Amino acid sequence: MLSPADLVTIPLDDWMNAFVRGWLVPNFRPFFRAAQVPVSNVLNTLNAFLLWVPMLVTTAAFTLAALRWAGVGTAIFTLLGFAFIDMIGYWPETMTTLAMIVTSVLFCALIGVPLGIFAARSDTAWKITRPVLDIMQTIPSFVYLVPIVMLFGVGMTPGIIATIIFAIPPIVRLTNLGIRGVRHDLIEAAQSFGSTRWQMLWDLQLPMAMRTILAGLNQTLMLALSMVVIAALIGAGGLGLVVNTGLGRLNVGEATSGGVGIVILAIVLDRITQGMGEKGLGVGPSLARLLGGVFRTRPLPDQKTPG
Amino acid sequence: MHPKLSVRHLFKIFGARSEEALERLAQGQSKEEILRETGAAVGVQDANFEVAEGEIFVVMGLSGSGKSTLVRMLNGLIPPTSGKICIDGEDVASCGAARLQAIRREKIAMVFQHFALFPHWTIAENVAYGLKIKGIPAAERRAKALETLDQVGLRPWADARPPQLSGGMQQRVGLARALATGPQVLLMDEPFGALDPLIRREMQDELVTLQKTLKKTIVFITHDLNEALLLGNRIAIMRDGRFVQVGAPQDIVGHPADDYVSAFVGDIDRGRVFRAGDIARPPQSVQVDASHADVLDFMMRSGRTAVYALDNGRIAGVLCHEDLVGTTVAIRDHLKPFARTRPEVKLHELYPLAARGLPIAVVDDNDTLSGVVELDDLFACLAGTDSRPAPAHPPVTAHQQTERLDAQPG
Numbered sequence: 001m002l003s004p005a006d007l008v009t010i011p012l013d014d015w016m017n018a019f020v021r022g023w024l025v026p027n028f029r030p031f032f033r034a035a036q037v038p039v040s041n042v043l044n045t046l047n048a049f050l051l052w053v054p055m056l057v058t059t060a061a062f063t064l065a066a067l068r069w070a071g072v073g074t075a076i077f078t079l080l081g082f083a084f085i086d087m088i089g090y091w092p093e094t095m096t097t098l099a100m101i102v103t104s105v106l107f108c109a110l111i112g113v114p115l116g117i118f119a120a121r122s123d124t125a126w127k128i129t130r131p132v133l134d135i136m137q138t139i140p141s142f143v144y145l146v147p148i149v150m151l152f153g154v155g156m157t158p159g160i161i162a163t164i165i166f167a168i169p170p171i172v173r174l175t176n177l178g179i180r181g182v183r184h185d186l187i188e189a190a191q192s193f194g195s196t197r198w199q200m201l202w203d204l205q206l207p208m209a210m211r212t213i214l215a216g217l218n219q220t221l222m223l224a225l226s227m228v229v230i231a232a233l234i235g236a237g238g239l240g241l242v243v244n245t246g247l248g249r250l251n252v253g254e255a256t257s258g259g260v261g262i263v264i265l266a267i268v269l270d271r272i273t274q275g276m277g278e279k280g281l282g283v284g285p286s287l288a289r290l291l292g293g294v295f296r297t298r299p300l301p302d303q304k305t306p307g
Numbered sequence: 308m309h310p311k312l313s314v315r316h317l318f319k320i321f322g323a324r325s326e327e328a329l330e331r332l333a334q335g336q337s338k339e340e341i342l343r344e345t346g347a348a349v350g351v352q353d354a355n356f357e358v359a360e361g362e363i364f365v366v367m368g369l370s371g372s373g374k375s376t377l378v379r380m381l382n383g384l385i386p387p388t389s390g391k392i393c394i395d396g397e398d399v400a401s402c403g404a405a406r407l408q409a410i411r412r413e414k415i416a417m418v419f420q421h422f423a424l425f426p427h428w429t430i431a432e433n434v435a436y437g438l439k440i441k442g443i444p445a446a447e448r449r450a451k452a453l454e455t456l457d458q459v460g461l462r463p464w465a466d467a468r469p470p471q472l473s474g475g476m477q478q479r480v481g482l483a484r485a486l487a488t489g490p491q492v493l494l495m496d497e498p499f500g501a502l503d504p505l506i507r508r509e510m511q512d513e514l515v516t517l518q519k520t521l522k523k524t525i526v527f528i529t530h531d532l533n534e535a536l537l538l539g540n541r542i543a544i545m546r547d548g549r550f551v552q553v554g555a556p557q558d559i560v561g562h563p564a565d566d567y568v569s570a571f572v573g574d575i576d577r578g579r580v581f582r583a584g585d586i587a588r589p590p591q592s593v594q595v596d597a598s599h600a601d602v603l604d605f606m607m608r609s610g611r612t613a614v615y616a617l618d619n620g621r622i623a624g625v626l627c628h629e630d631l632v633g634t635t636v637a638i639r640d641h642l643k644p645f646a647r648t649r650p651e652v653k654l655h656e657l658y659p660l661a662a663r664g665l666p667i668a669v670v671d672d673n674d675t676l677s678g679v680v681e682l683d684d685l686f687a688c689l690a691g692t693d694s695r696p697a698p699a700h701p702p703v704t705a706h707q708q709t710e711r712l713d714a715q716p717g
Contacts, residue, residue: 183423185419185420185421185423186423186425188379188384188417188419188423189417189419189423189424189425189436190436191384191411192382192384192411192415192416192417192494193411193412193416193436193437193440193488194408194409194410194411194412194437194440194441195440196408199440203425203436203439204425207427208426208427
């Protein structure tokens with residue numbers, strides 16, 4: 001039987017090899033090395049800080065945050081869960097994983113929110129962004145691990161870069177969705193008073209979209225957590241490394257311990273960030289007030305506008 | 308005096324092939340044909356009107372008539388396909404984005420059907436929005452916001468949030484927000500359409516009261532003819548993107564341009580549209596020292612059974628035919644007390660006066676007789692069978708419009 005391959009064969013694998021090994025890596029390796037500096041700086045600082053802070057202080061901080069945003073149940077769970085992690089002996093690995101996740105989510109937000117805003121402002125931008133996000137979400141992460149290793153080397157930071165690629169789509173999508181979902185008559189009202197696009201973004205679109213953006217942040221966080229084990233394959237440490245080592249040695253106990261740590265961390269972070277999204281924007285405090293609220297542990301007093 | 312707002316040959320066509328659609332319109336193709344053949348939807352076609360300073364110009368039409376598109380073109384929310392929109396002689400349609408923004412900040416403000424208040428801000432912050440956009444310091448704009456809230460009676464609510472307020476109150480905030488920047492032109496897009504009937508009535512009366520002191524130039528959109536007749540100094544009836552008739556409320560109700568307008572006007576309470584001055588006859592009166600014969604002769608000639616008698620130019624009273632026949636008592640002793648009204652009073656307010664069965668005196672500022680409302684004229688006008696009420700003042704419309712309208716049978 002005749003098949004298209006008898007007529008033409010496409011050596012996609014060779015092309016890809018030529019592209020990555022022959023062109024991208026030799027020419028751009030220094031660039032990519034330099035690009036990872038801010039990521040590794042943030043990561044190392046955060047990792048060192050979390051390892052330096054005593055376990056009890058960190059646990060207390062998370063328990064209070066859970067109490068403020070997620071209720072008593074989650075607070076108790078946080079307290080017991082963190083104590084459990086410490087008792088099974090994986091506290092330092094958990095803190096390293098936490099540092100990795102916070103760093104990834106931070107960079108996801110720094111890149112993803114502006115990208116989402118940009119995509120929301122022009123249909124053309126969204127038409128280009130959307131398929132890229134689709135590819136990022138569907139492509140198996142193992143596919144880009146190899147080029148990442150080639151470009152960035154092995155270690156924690158390449159792990160974070162892989163995590164960012166994997167986890168960024170939801171925050172871009174939901175920022176776009178949130179901004180596009182602002183009521184049309186409110187947009188018209190803002191326009192009719194002669195607001196600039198920046199004024200409209202700051203006064204109206206971002207505050208109105210904040211709930212949706214925070215939901216996106218929560219999704220991004222969960223994806224980052226699920227990437228922990230895969231990132232460990234290219235040298236990222238933390239709980240992912242524990243799981244991988246356990247897997248390699250067929251040590252069921254070790255793999256399970258790492259897995260339990262990840263699950264506990266995931267539940268705590270999920271509940272707290274979800275609570276932030278819901279409570280932080282009850283009947284809409286302003287953006288500044290919301291951001292202020294993130295750094296407080298008690299309900300806000302009823303604020304009066306000055307003047 | 309130049310009109311505050313003047314609109315000339317304004318067209319809006321939605322869709323990619325708008326130029327082609329414009330040409331087809333000029334060739335006389337209908338909206339439906341154009342939609343079928345080019346896929347372009349005609350929103351507004353050839354709108355022409357002028358609004359004088361301090362006037363309320365009401366655009367009335369059903370949904371899909373293009374009235375919302377029309378009002379959005381006036382402040383550039385929807386860019387027109389062709390035509391001119393001049394505010395103080397400056398064309399908004401072609402002035403460029405930066406200038407348009409300045410005009411929106413300084414001259415023209417809008418009130419929306421569903422209020423369009425920012426739910427994440429307090430009432431005072433909402434009212435101060437236009438001032439914030441202009442970069443006015445926080446303390447100053449708060450002071451101005453409170454002052455404006457005072458005007459609409461909502462100062463105690465300054466620190467509440469929109470969802471805590473009822474619909475009527477929210478629209479007062481919407482109005483205050485529009486007034487706070489001190490615009491000269493106010494665009495109101497069905498502002499009371501989302502309110503309960505009683506609240507709507509209240510808001511209409513309040514707008515009338517406010518307008519007495521504000522004297523803004525208002526373009527008011529509505530689908531409710533009663534509202535249009537109550538508020539409008541002039542009314543444009545819109546259908547399929549074009550003006551069917553433009554005129555004072557009395558013109559619209561008294562002389563509907565076509566069957567479409569007639570159908571609307573049918574249910575209208577004419578007593579709330581026409582005014583005493585519209586149906587008053589020129590004052591035909593006798594002197595109080597005239598003889599019996601002269602007065603009876605006058606009644607015979609004028610065909611009235613009751614006439615007004617003047618004493619040195621002042622109204623002395625009414626004389627009735629049946630009292631004068633067969634007596635020789637001095638005319639002075641037959642004078643009956645009379646009811647007086649003013650030309651701008653609506654007919655429905657005359658009903659109690661009419662109950663006396665005597666013609667009603669229409670007086671001017673000096674309390675001299677300027678006309679007489681005969682009861683048969685009153686009924687004829689209410690019944691819509693009377694052709695007497697001529698337009699109080701000729702409809703001020705664009706030239707083309709006037710020609711076209713005049714061609715219609717009155």
